[in-house]
Amino acid sequence: MAGYLFRRFAQAVVVVALVATIAFFLIHLAPGDPFAAAVANPNVSEAVRAHWREAYGLDRPVPEQFMRYIASVARGDLGWSFSLQRPVLDVLADALPHTLLLMSIALAASFALGILLAIAQVMKRGSATDRIIGGISLLFFSMPEFWLALMVVVLLAYRFPVFPIGGMVDPVTHGSLGPVSRLVDVARHTVLPALTLTLLYSAVVARYQRAALLDVLPSEYITTARAKGVPERRVIRRHALRNALLPVITLFGLAFPALLTGAVYVEKVFSWPGMGLVIVNSIDTRDYPLLMAAMIIGSALVAAGSLVADLMYLAFDPRLRDED
């Protein structure tokens, strides 16, 4: 197992290094300038722009910039955000926990709800319940993320103002609240974005899980269990589900990077100060250091997600352990 883990870790490092290298050169090839706003301001003199480029090393050849960047990252310094005028590490330290909070709630709820819906569908396959759940899943599956987010805002925050319209806290009252009230404030603001993401993701999970369960149900061991008189509910939960989880584990591995890279549209609509917005803004403003940090984190999480999925395969399927 240790050897396996080491090999996978080494592969992940290579993948991240490759992605970072390619991303660095592609970003610098893209048209645009980190000081675009300044360029568009006729008051900013060329001397000032030249000073900024020199100060940030952007006047040097791109390969040299790359070597300096790698050296800087190796020292644990991810650079300085041009657009936010802060160290990249500080920006990430602010945004990452916000996204982690939202996405972990959303992903956990999505997988739990999706699997439960799939079980309900399979247990009553072919019935009206199966078709209704399937139809609703398909509906949410096909909905644009930003549109659903806006509808949730209009319905549950504007027409029926049960929850706040956006943000992570109430900017007016939060500072004057006690510790418990602050938690409640954050929870109230988390409900709508988490609900939106849960509705979207659980539809995907439900469809994958239902298909996987239906694949497993004709298996001989299921027939055997039924022949032994095991109740259908127990057959599905104890025997079918465990083997049908593998495709959903793959899905989890793929969704894993979203834990830290966020959901851009939902964060934008709900003014959630997370990584999704940071990444989009860094692209718009050609904020190279911030964008590179996001790329490195994103690729590292893809690699980590793949590793977590593999480990979960091993945990859920003993046959794979034997092969390993």
Place this chain on the structure above:
Amino acid sequence: MDVAAVTAQLCRAATFNLLSTMRQFAPFAAVLVIALACDRGERAASAAGDSASPGGTIVISTGGDPDVLFPPLLESVAAQQVTDLVYDHLANIGSSMNTVGDAGFEPQLARSWTWSPDSLSIAFHLDPRAKWHDGLPVRASDVAFTYALYKDSATASPSAPLIASIDSVTTPDSLTAVFWYSGRSPMQFFEATNPMLIIPEHALEGIRGQELRTAPLARAPIGSGRFRFVGWNAGSSIEITADTANYRGRPRADRIIWSIAPDFNTAFTRLLGGESDVFEQLTAASLPQIAGHAEIRTVLLPGLDYNFIQFNLRDPAHPARPHPLFGDRALRRALTMAVDRAHIVQNVYDTLAQVAVGPTVRAYPSTDTTLQQIPYSLAGARRLLDSLGWRNSGDGIRRRNGRPLEFTVSVPSSSKARMSMAVIVQDQLKQAGVKMNIDKLEIASFIDRETHHSFDAVFGGWHVDASPGGIRQTWGSAGSHTAGSNYGSYENPVFDAAVESALSEMNLDERRARFKKAYQMIIDDAPAIWLAEPRSMIAISGRIRTPSLRPDAWWANIPEWWVPPAERIARDRLGSSR
């Protein structure tokens, strides 16, 4: 012309437009009538002197975080709003927006000022009561320090060129700062006061150059303004609170909070739902929804923006040569003649914009609105193109020597208004036998293309500052070089001289006459088709009382905004209890 006259003129123009288009745009018109009526009613209430006790929390919806809260380095409007309220100028430009001499300027840190007999220096006498928010007194050395910081090339302040005419600042005593100039100019006073917010020297001891960006002061300002900084929660909000012992008096509101909402629809819903009080990015499409909310009023301000289709007068492939199409002045005039600007502005903006008068805005006292425009005439444009040898070739596109009359205009995808206008211009030019292709670009690529002059035409736009001097860079020969902002490379020494002559004139009437001459020259040369001059429309909660808003900075008078006790809601009471 003062701002009241400008506003009155706008109101009259809006009413005229409304009446003339009432049939077509009845719903919009009704909404705008209500909006204007509400605004007039609000001003009347203010004028009546609703002498309420101070109080209220004002929540302003904003699209994103400020870049930095350090005046010499900031660029974003959000940062400007916060720092303008936390820091002080020596004196502030008044609502007349006069930039010539010191007429209309209102004292801030400088209680008074004295011109030297030769006008080559101005002595500012500081208010001895002024204190920084950390309790230390404001001294003349802070003014000299601020000037040195802005001017220092290591600071690389975007505002440095605006104070280039100031030679030095001396401090004969702790409450007097003298600004010295190498020559006289009408803008001397403006340059000493407007570009710089005074910064505390003691908070930046030993910090210079790049280190300024990481200084604590850059994210937690200590000013002398009527509001003091409370906190900045990145991505969420910024809060400032009343400086109750301020030397210029306590502001009337308790707290100002900028609530960050990057999505337009969310920000707008927050306004409608009462979570925010001020929203400044209203569009014509959002007016019908506002109409259903009597508790929200709208304020229309003269705009400081204008947009245009700018022709590249140089060949993008061979910059030494004239552009094969737009090097020809007569062709540019023909294209301008083929575009019905009034129709375009009406369709895209309804009454939220006026047809641009040229490379300027009506809000400037120096702008004469009687400039002769190239008139819209499709028949005239066709005749002119015929006379230039551009003949219809059967496929609807004119040709000369086999070359089609075709060009591409680059448009930033971030501007829906410019995209809509480009589509209408495309159709109008097609009727004249001209093929205009639209190249939609994301903003960074658009700016890249502009700055590298690699375009036939761009759909550009400028936001001007309080002084009309920026025209040197945007349309003058000085801005035509590679690093300048005159992307179309329009060069006319006579125009340059006319602009310099206007900028050096002290008398407003004569200044306006000289600017008229310069503007008329560039309009006749048609290096661009000047299209729209959008107005700013701001939505403000009806419970907030405001004096008149300054066109260039609606937030400038926020210290005078307040909420009457009878109309205060929970968040207002929370503000006063903190």
